[in-house]
Amino acid sequence: xxxxxxxxxxxxxxxxxxxxxxxxxxxxxxxxxxxxxxxxxxxxxxxxxxxxxxxxxxxxxxxxxxxxxxxxxxxxxxxxxxxxxxxxxxxxxxxxxxxxxxxxxxxxxxxxxxxxxxxxxxxxxxxxxxxxxxxxxxxxxxxxxxxxxxxxxxxxxxxxxxxxxxxxxxxxxxxxxxxxxxxxxxxxxxxxxxxxxxxxxxxxxxxxxxxxxxxxxxxxxxxxxxxxxxxxxxxxxxxxxxxxxxxxxxxxxxxxxxxxxxxxxxxxxxxxxxxxxxxxxxxxxxxxxxxxxxxxxxxxxxxxxxxxxxxxxxxxxxxxxxxxxxxxxxxxxxxxxxxxxxxxxxxxxxxxxxxxxxxxxxxxxxxxxxxxxxxxxxxxxxxxxxxxxxxxxxxxxxxxxxxxxxxxxxxxxxxxxxxxxxxxxxxxxxxxxxxxxxxxxxxxxxxxxxxxxxxxxxxxxxxxxxxxxxxxxxxxxxxxxxxxxxxxxxxxxxxxxxxxxxxxxxxxxxxxxxxxxxxxxxxxxxxxxxxxxxxxxxxxxxxxxxxxxxxxxxxxxxxxxxxxxxxxxxxxxxxxxxxxxxxxxxxxxxxxxxxxxxxxxxxxxxxxxxxxxxxxxxxxxxxxxxxxxxxxxxxxxxxxxxxxxxxxxxxxxxxxxxxxxxxxxxxxxxxxxxxxxxxxxxxxx
Amino acid sequence: xxxxxxxxxxxxxxxxxxxxxxxxxxxxxxxxxxxxxxxxxxxxxxxxxxxxxxxxxxxxxxxxxxxxxxxxxxxxxxxxxxxxxxxxxxxxxxxxxxxxxxxxxxxxxxxxxxxxxxxxxxxxxxxxxxxxxxxxxxxxxxxxxxxxxxxxxxxxxxxxxxxxxxxxxxxxxxxxxxxxx
Numbered sequence: 001x002x003x004x005x006x007x008x009x010x011x012x013x014x015x016x017x018x019x020x021x022x023x024x025x026x027x028x029x030x031x032x033x034x035x036x037x038x039x040x041x042x043x044x045x046x047x048x049x050x051x052x053x054x055x056x057x058x059x060x061x062x063x064x065x066x067x068x069x070x071x072x073x074x075x076x077x078x079x080x081x082x083x084x085x086x087x088x089x090x091x092x093x094x095x096x097x098x099x100x101x102x103x104x105x106x107x108x109x110x111x112x113x114x115x116x117x118x119x120x121x122x123x124x125x126x127x128x129x130x131x132x133x134x135x136x137x138x139x140x141x142x143x144x145x146x147x148x149x150x151x152x153x154x155x156x157x158x159x160x161x162x163x164x165x166x167x168x169x170x171x172x173x174x175x176x177x178x179x180x181x182x183x184x185x186x187x188x189x190x191x192x193x194x195x196x197x198x199x200x201x202x203x204x205x206x207x208x209x210x211x212x213x214x215x216x217x218x219x220x221x222x223x224x225x226x227x228x229x230x231x232x233x234x235x236x237x238x239x240x241x242x243x244x245x246x247x248x249x250x251x252x253x254x255x256x257x258x259x260x261x262x263x264x265x266x267x268x269x270x271x272x273x274x275x276x277x278x279x280x281x282x283x284x285x286x287x288x289x290x291x292x293x294x295x296x297x298x299x300x301x302x303x304x305x306x307x308x309x310x311x312x313x314x315x316x317x318x319x320x321x322x323x324x325x326x327x328x329x330x331x332x333x334x335x336x337x338x339x340x341x342x343x344x345x346x347x348x349x350x351x352x353x354x355x356x357x358x359x360x361x362x363x364x365x366x367x368x369x370x371x372x373x374x375x376x377x378x379x380x381x382x383x384x385x386x387x388x389x390x391x392x393x394x395x396x397x398x399x400x401x402x403x404x405x406x407x408x409x410x411x412x413x414x415x416x417x418x419x420x421x422x423x424x425x426x427x428x429x430x431x432x433x434x435x436x437x438x439x440x441x442x443x444x445x446x447x448x449x450x451x452x453x454x455x456x457x458x459x460x461x462x463x464x465x466x467x468x469x470x471x472x473x474x475x476x477x478x479x480x481x482x483x484x485x486x487x488x489x490x491x492x493x494x495x496x497x498x499x500x501x502x503x504x505x506x507x508x509x510x511x512x513x514x515x516x517x518x519x520x521x522x523x524x525x526x527x528x529x530x531x532x533x534x535x536x537x538x539x540x541x542x543x544x545x546x547x548x549x550x551x552x553x554x555x556x557x558x559x560x561x562x563x564x565x566x567x568x569x570x571x572x573x574x575x576x577x578x579x580x581x582x583x584x585x586x587x588x589x590x591x592x593x594x595x596x597x598x599x600x601x602x603x604x605x606x607x608x609x610x611x612x613x614x615x616x617x618x619x620x621x622x623x624x625x626x627x628x629x630x631x632x633x634x635x636x637x638x639x640x641x642x643x644x645x646x647x648x649x650x651x652x653x654x655x656x657x658x659x660x661x662x663x664x665x666x667x668x669x670x671x672x673x674x675x676x677x678x679x680x681x682x683x684x685x
Numbered sequence: 686x687x688x689x690x691x692x693x694x695x696x697x698x699x700x701x702x703x704x705x706x707x708x709x710x711x712x713x714x715x716x717x718x719x720x721x722x723x724x725x726x727x728x729x730x731x732x733x734x735x736x737x738x739x740x741x742x743x744x745x746x747x748x749x750x751x752x753x754x755x756x757x758x759x760x761x762x763x764x765x766x767x768x769x770x771x772x773x774x775x776x777x778x779x780x781x782x783x784x785x786x787x788x789x790x791x792x793x794x795x796x797x798x799x800x801x802x803x804x805x806x807x808x809x810x811x812x813x814x815x816x817x818x819x820x821x822x823x824x825x826x827x828x829x830x831x832x833x834x835x836x837x838x839x840x841x842x843x844x845x846x847x848x849x850x851x852x853x854x855x856x857x858x859x860x861x862x863x864x865x866x
Contacts (some may be wrong), residue, residue: 003785003786004785004788004790006793007779007785008785009793010773010774010793010796011777011784011785011790011793012728012768012769012771012781013726013727013728013729013767013769013797013799014728014769015767015793016727017730017794020721020727022725027760047774048708050692053691053692054692097711097714097722098690098714098718098722099692099711099713099718100692103713111744113797168710169843170843171843172730172732172738172740172792172794172795172841172842172843172844173730173732173794173822174731186750198771220792220793221792222730222792222793222794222795223791223792223794223843223844225843252731254734255732255733255735255737255738265735315772349850401805450794451789451792452791452793452794452844453791467777477746576722577788578791580788581788581791581844581849582791583848584845584846584848585791585844585846586845587845588845588847589843589845610733612733612737613733613735613737613738613841614731614735614737618841619842619845619847620838620847621833621834621835621837621838621839621840621842621847621850621851622818622834622838622846623847624834624836624845624847625830627847644687654823654858663780
């Protein structure tokens, strides 16, 4: 139960975030967004803007330096006259002050030859295609047996279409960069991101520099939830602005501009069919997903992927179809794939339980499996049933009357629901160094990111254990590309990936330590690349069970979550205090997904209509009454030296389904389209 | 056009965390930008710049205010406390301590606003101000969890630390009450 090690800095305001570093002579950037959804820029009028006192430069496709291709077309900032979506950055102003920059950005006159944009995702869109792969490298389609025939023959069948809307990560700290060029041609980026090594490599590539010429500094990051997993155009606005003016330049993306320029979760249309025998044993599962990507860049969310490994069934088919629209490129948002996919699958499982007259927990237990269905690999550990059983006992599930719509307390209809949860236990190679200092302390360095996960604290605990010294003698430094190269804080793999390298470096150091430490200190480094290549073949996943207790106002259709319980099996939990917070945080975002969050595309002009935190409602304090998260003990020898699986994302997976299932139990109404807002629910009550 | 857009400056005085600052501010500048960019007090955060997230919450004359919605020029002579001024002589305030103990934050970006908001809110409750959650407007409110959640709902936390935040505020309120008893 260790407090976050940077707690004091965070409660006193000392913790510095990206654009908070004091630099001499700083200037400010403001960006101009495309006002058409598709077209060509015919001219960029900068005269008025440049006449404003204090304006230093205006950058656009008419004068921006040539950038190298990076594989991410969103980073080809100002490289073309083509507008791919409304809201795309088309120009930027650099000025002496923020107010002047903003005013000047308003005065930049961009003219377009525009065409009607194609922005609406539909299941019958003629442009639907099968991508080569979905994020990151899963096959688009899979099939086992004959799912259609098996479904047709099944005694109990569920066939339904579920939709989830576009959702925005909305970390509290906007995407923000302070760029400073030095006389020797090197660049320092104080940047808000989920991985300094990745930003260094990508941005160096785009600017035609060696990675060693770019330093990325990000010790504190105000959240990311996937949206800061790769650099966004804001980094280049700052870097190009700084190069054009010879000044350090700050650019924090205004909240309203984040909706178009910093990523979001694709909307999904998911058709699911479950066929089972009378006892609820699944015989056929199909999961067909339709989602969007942009005309600029392909991103296919792996929405049907959890359906490939969740339950036993001899006949199964999954598919993903994408359509390229004039929309911003969708990207990672907390548990991409699992989050929308498990909403659909776990809602369908609830429908199957109702159709078969079987308790929803019992149904899931009956369809549990010891081998990953599609690959045939054994699970390194799979404690889904233990989570369901433990959760059921603690939630008071046994007393539940399964009949929907029969519990009323005044105006409130009451109900409870359950859903399974899962997330893969990924790992990627990482490097780390461990140093013994002559004063008896230890310094461990890794270019990890602490985006609020508690990574700094967890790695310090891991290092202290590996060094066999007390916590107070170990200092872990993260968030700087000068530190040993590390993978992104994403895919719930940070602690496992960085931690393994930290353990190996510490073990190496212990091997070298031989009595006294020399005055210059003693250092050992590690790289886990080879170690990861040699791992045995197992299906490695974390599991969980989510329970929700809701009340629905019969007069207004408003849904409130009275209580949530999540029980997870995620290997060893390194620091219970921060782990619990992270799981609860994921479940809280799940409440948002279930009840509040929806980014509405402007069907005529493109871009999202609701572009701020008043119109895009993320859960507020009053939306969260009682959330408890806990875990079952799980010892898994097939993971990594710590025995960890990762906990950053699993908290959101299944949360929305548990709430939707509880709403059904409360009201008898099955809402298959998120979020469950009064306009969707009230007419059916 | 030019003359309209040329920055108009005004001289003001702000007392921030006990220190007086004489400033020549752009009349368009928000208190938040002046604190962060002119005074280097970056503890107050900019999350939305529209008064929707509360990350910029500071205390002006003891009352909580969204600094992003306050024009600096309108606050000549104001007495301001930011997150940097909550601790006294390096000793954390009860609210700050309780936030650490209950892990009332993760990324820390909303935290300065939460702390200032909680500090101001405890004063409001003590003065008997009701909230939308108060059942009886004639009696002094009791800061139960519903009251705390209602009164803290102007401060968004995307990491979802509300359980810890409510527990922290509950504890800080109890400690305050005990200290006064």
